[in-house]
Structure formats: C-alpha cells, structure tokens
Amino acid sequence: xxAAMASHIDRILTPRRExxxxxxxxxxxxxxxxxxxGWCAATYGGLVDTTFCPPPxxxxxxxxxxxxxxxxxxxxxxSLVVINLGFFLSSLIAIPLGIMMGSFRIVQAALEPxxxxxxxxxxxxxIPLLILWIGIGIEEKIAVIFIGTFFQQIVMFADVSAQVxxxxxNAAYTLGAKKRQVVLRVLLPATLPGVIDTLRVTMGWAWTYxxxxxxxxxxxGLGYMSMQAMRGLHADLIFVAILVIGxxxxxxxxxxxxxxxxxxxxxxxx
Amino acid sequence: MGMVTVENLDLRFPTRGGADVxxxxxxxxTIPDKEFAVIVGPSGCGKSSLLDIIAGLKEPSGGVCxxxxxxxxxxxxxxxxxxQNYSLFPWLTVLKNVEFGLSLQGKPQKEITERARHYVSAVxxxxxxxxxxxxxxxxxxxxxxxxxxxxxxxxxxxMDEPFGALDSQTRSVMQQLLLGIWEKEHKTVLFVTHDxxxxxxxxxxxxxxxxxxxxxxxxIPVDFAHPRSYELSTEPAFVELKRRxxxxxxxxxxxxxxxxx
Numbered sequence: 275x276x277a278a279m280a281s282h283i284d285r286i287l288t289p290r291r292e293x294x295x296x297x298x299x300x301x302x303x304x305x306x307x308x309x310x311x312g313w314c315a316a317t318y319g320g321l322v323d324t325t326f327c328p329p330p331x332x333x334x335x336x337x338x339x340x341x342x343x344x345x346x347x348x349x350x351x352x353s354l355v356v357i358n359l360g361f362f363l364s365s366l367i368a369i370p371l372g373i374m375m376g377s378f379r380i381v382q383a384a385l386e387p388x389x390x391x392x393x394x395x396x397x398x399x400x401i402p403l404l405i406l407w408i409g410i411g412i413e414e415k416i417a418v419i420f421i422g423t424f425f426q427q428i429v430m431f432a433d434v435s436a437q438v439x440x441x442x443x444n445a446a447y448t449l450g451a452k453k454r455q456v457v458l459r460v461l462l463p464a465t466l467p468g469v470i471d472t473l474r475v476t477m478g479w480a481w482t483y484x485x486x487x488x489x490x491x492x493x494x495g496l497g498y499m500s501m502q503a504m505r506g507l508h509a510d511l512i513f514v515a516i517l518v519i520g521x522x523x524x525x526x527x528x529x530x531x532x533x534x535x536x537x538x539x540x541x542x543x544x
Numbered sequence: 545m546g547m548v549t550v551e552n553l554d555l556r557f558p559t560r561g562g563a564d565v566x567x568x569x570x571x572x573x574t575i576p577d578k579e580f581a582v583i584v585g586p587s588g589c590g591k592s593s594l595l596d597i598i599a600g601l602k603e604p605s606g607g608v609c610x611x612x613x614x615x616x617x618x619x620x621x622x623x624x625x626x627x628q629n630y631s632l633f634p635w636l637t638v639l640k641n642v643e644f645g646l647s648l649q650g651k652p653q654k655e656i657t658e659r660a661r662h663y664v665s666a667v668x669x670x671x672x673x674x675x676x677x678x679x680x681x682x683x684x685x686x687x688x689x690x691x692x693x694x695x696x697x698x699x700x701x702x703m704d705e706p707f708g709a710l711d712s713q714t715r716s717v718m719q720q721l722l723l724g725i726w727e728k729e730h731k732t733v734l735f736v737t738h739d740x741x742x743x744x745x746x747x748x749x750x751x752x753x754x755x756x757x758x759x760x761x762x763x764i765p766v767d768f769a770h771p772r773s774y775e776l777s778t779e780p781a782f783v784e785l786k787r788r789x790x791x792x793x794x795x796x797x798x799x800x801x802x803x804x805x
Contacts, residue, residue, distance in 0.1 A: 442633065445689075447618075447619035448600075448619050448702075449624070449644055449692070450648050450649065451645075451648050460633065538635070540678060
C-alpha cells in the first residue's frame with residue numbers, strides 16, 4: 275500500500291473529519307446498490323420464493339400498472355388526506371399548548387400528569403375503542419393519527435419552549451418589554467426553529483400510525499392497498515405500497531428541511 | 545439622572561441542607577450620576593446577583609435599591625443591561641436588534657431607524673446592519689448588545705462581564721470602544737468583572753467585593769485622565785492600584801476556598 279493511500283485511509287477513519295462530496299455520494303450509492311443487488315441475486319438466483327419476495331421487474335410492472343389504472347394515486351391521495359388532516363389538527367393545538375406548557379408553570383402543572391400518562395399508552399390499544407365510537411371512516415383514522423402524534427408533540431414543543439435561553443427574556447425586560455411583548459416578540463420567534471424540527475420528526479411517526487390505522491380497518495389508502503394485496507398473495511403490490519410510503523416520507527422530510535432553510539435563514543448553524 | 549443607591553441589601557438562597565446560603569450581606573453603596581463604576585470580585589461573590597437586583601430581574605431578601613430615589617421593583621428601560629452572552633435576538637438583524645427597545649415604545653419607524661443607525665455606527669457596525677447574529681463574531685455580538693442598550697436611552701447601563709467570553713485582543717479593543725462611547729455619552733455605568741486590569745482601565749471608581757457573603761470591602765477612586773490609552777496598564781500608578789486590589793482579593797479568595805473545603 276502506498277503512503278498516499280495510507281494517509282487517505284487514515285483521514286477517512288478520523289472522527290468528524292470531512293470527506294470529499296464524491297466519496298460521500300459514492301458511499302451512499304454503494305450501500306443502496308448493494309442492497310438492490312442482494313435483492314436481485316436472491317430473487318433471480320432462485321434463493322427465495324418469488325411469490326413472497328418478487329423480483330425488481332415485477333415490482334416495477336406492478337407500480338406501472340397501478341399507476342396507469344389510477345388505483346395507486348387514489349390510495350396515495352387517500353392516505354395523504356388522512357395524514358395531513360390528522361397531523362395538521364394535532365399540530366394546531368399542540369404548538370400553542372406545548373409552548374405554554376414549557377414556559378408557564380401553571381400550564382405545565384395542569385397538563386403534565388395527563389399528558390405523561392397518555393403518552394405511554396400505545397395508540398394502537400385505542401383503535402378498537404375508536405372504531406366503536408366513530409366507526410371505520412376517515413374520522414377514525416384521523417383520530418388515530420391525532421392521538422398518536424398530539425401527546426408526543428406537546429411534550430416536544432414544551433421542551434423547545436423551555437430551552438429558550440433566559441438571557442433573551444431578561445434582555446427584553448431590561449429593554450422595557452411587558453409580559454405580553456415578551457411572549458409575542460421573544461418566546462414565539464425563539465421557538466420557531468425547534469417547532470419546525472419537531473414537526474419534521476413527528477411527521478415520520480404520523481406515517482406509522484396512519485398505516486396501522488389503515489391496516490386494521492379501512493377501505494382505501496396505502497395500508498389498505500397492502501392489506502388487500504396480502505389477501506391475494508400479491509407481494510409485488512405490497513412492495514409498491516411500501517416504496518411509495520417511503521418516497522412520500524422522503525419528500526415530506528425535504529419539504530420541512532427546505533422550509534427551515536428558506537423561512538429561517540437566521541437559524542442556520544455556523 | 546442616573547444615581548443608584550443600594551441600601552442594606554441581603555440575598556439568601558434556601559438550600560436542601562437547611563442553612564441558607566448568604567449571597568449578599570448588608571451591602572450598601574451609592575453610585576453617583578454619570579459615574580463609570582466597576583465592581584471587581586472573585587467568582588461567586590454575588591456581583592452578578594447584585595446587578596440582577598438593580599436591573600429588577602431578581603428580588604432581594606432584604607434591603608432596597610433606588611434609581612434617583614425611586615425604589616426599584618422590576619425591570620424597566622431606564623436600567624439597560626448588557627449580558628455576557630446569548631442575549632441578541634437571533635431572528636433579528638443587527639439593525640432590528642438595536643431597534644427592539646425603541647419599537648416596544650411605539651415611536652414612529654423613521655425616528656426608530658435613525659436612532660438605531662446612529663448607535664450601530666457608533667459601535668462601528670454600519671456595514672453589518674442587515675447581518676444576523678449567527679454571522680457575527682463574539683466581539684461584534686457584544687458591540688450590538690451595547691448599541692441596543694444605548695439606543696434605548698437608559699439612565700444607567702448595567703454590564704455583567706460583557707467581555708468575559710472574548711479573547712484578550714478583542715477584549716482590549718472592546719474596552720477602548722466602550723470608553724470612547726462613555727466619554728461621549730457620559731452615562732452612569734455599573735460594570736461587573738473579575739479582571740482587575742479591566743476594572744482599573746475602565747473605572748472612575750472601583751468597588752472591591754468580598755467572597756461570599758458579598759460585601760464591599762474597598763472603594764478605590766481611579767483618577768487617570770480621559771481619554772485613557774491602552775498603555776495605561778504599564779504605568780506605576782496603575783500597577784500600584786492593581787497591587788492594592790490584588791492584595792485584598794487574594795486574601796478573599798483564600799478565605800472562600802478554605803471555607804468551601
């Protein structure tokens with residue numbers, strides 16, 4: 275091994291040392307490519323039963339077919355409506371309540387016992403009750419997402435709010451700010467970056483609850499599509515549903531990242 | 545006017561063990577209008593707490609502070625403060641940070657901007673008006689904090705180790721800048737530091753504070769003429785005063801360490 279090569283490897287193995295972008299993308303592609311090749315080898319090589327693990331070209335065909343007959347778009351749209359409504363309603367209430375919980379001791383004292391109790395109840399355990407109460411329509415799925423995300427969100431927003439440095443409040447007070455001005459002009463803007471980060475993280479969880487809700491009782495959506503495919507032994511369709519969920523998740527994540535960069539240039543780390 | 549009187553101030557914290565920690569004990573002092581007063585003391589002597597009480601951010605356990613005879617009951621724009629760190633609003637540009645206090649009072653925007661621009665330029669940051677705090681160095685951030693405080697037109701400016709987190713070159717530049725501004729504005733300043741050189745270079749009067757419980761153990765008038773040069777610290781008279789303060793602080797630090805052990 276040449277000396278240049280050795281020093282190159284040494285650099286790569288140094289913690290937190292930056293690497294070239296080319297090497298970085300290469301490493302990412304290599305891992306993804308290996309997984310894909312493993313999939314090809316297992317299916318085309320006859321190592322697995324293709325009834326249960328379809329080869330790539332069958333998944334691609336199934337994707338194309340469902341895309342053309344409109345069923346994929348219909349199911350994806352149905353899932354998107356549910357998740358966005360549930361997530362929006364949850365965030366709408368959790369953001370103000372969480373921010374108050376993190377900064378007003380009385381709100382904290384009032385909410386903490388209930389929130390911490392509910393937070394550890396798996397939302398799945400409430401699905402039978404929710405079906406009894408509100409049936410198996412869109413409302414039930416929205417309720418599952420709401421309950422699943424709300425109690426996690428409120429604690430995380432409270433944490434964001436509690437992390438705002440005291441110096442900011444004190445600076446505002448010594449500049450003559452009244453309590454209301456401190457809340458509106460210091461506390462709220464100071465929590466914005468943390469709120470967006472929290473939304474991004476909890477959106478990922480919301481997808482999990484969505485699929486759970488759709489698996490249990492549903493007549494549309496990507497989870498329902500998987501469930502139907504399972505009954506007919508169409509593993510290729512299950513793959514399609516999973517891939518689409520992954521892609522939608524990726525897009526949502528990028529949107530939140532982009533919002534933070536564009537809307538909050540001041541929050542960028544140096 | 546900006547005269548501060550501190551009368552028989554006590555500050556105690558309850559502890560888990562039972563006996564209260566006495567942070568300040570029967571502390572009295574008077575800072576005349578337009579004086580540049582510096583409090584120097586060992587860390588943990590309660591000098592920052594004293595500043596917080598005068599700012600109205602902390603309540604004393606006993607005694608009273610007054611600004612021009614009026615008892616201090618809470619924070620107000622008459623008593624501006626410059627903190628050591630993290631006090632700029634990161635979502636506001638330099639100019640908007642400096643405008644913050646004025647905009648709370650609902651003055652016309654034109655007047656606000658004019659006044660803010662004046663102080664941004666006084667601290668030499670005119671070309672950074674539209675920068676966000678995360679784009680500034682530590683020294684530049686503290687310049688913004690000083691401008692923000694001055695623009696609000698306070699009677700007194702309280703400074704809590706504002707240069708404590710800066711490297712020594714930047715610190716020396718900032719000290720000269722602050723003195724230059726003070727020589728022009730001539731406002732009452734109460735400046736807290738643990739750095740003796742800084743205290744003597746800046747102050748007209750230096751108050752030496754004891755270790756816990758904090759009391760004023762020495763008051764030293766420093767009458768070097770203004771404008772002061774940064775070379776002042778090598779002059780014999782300066783060194784003599786430094787020796788005097790070091791001597792009283794040395795004994796204090798040892799007393800604090802032995803009582804803590």
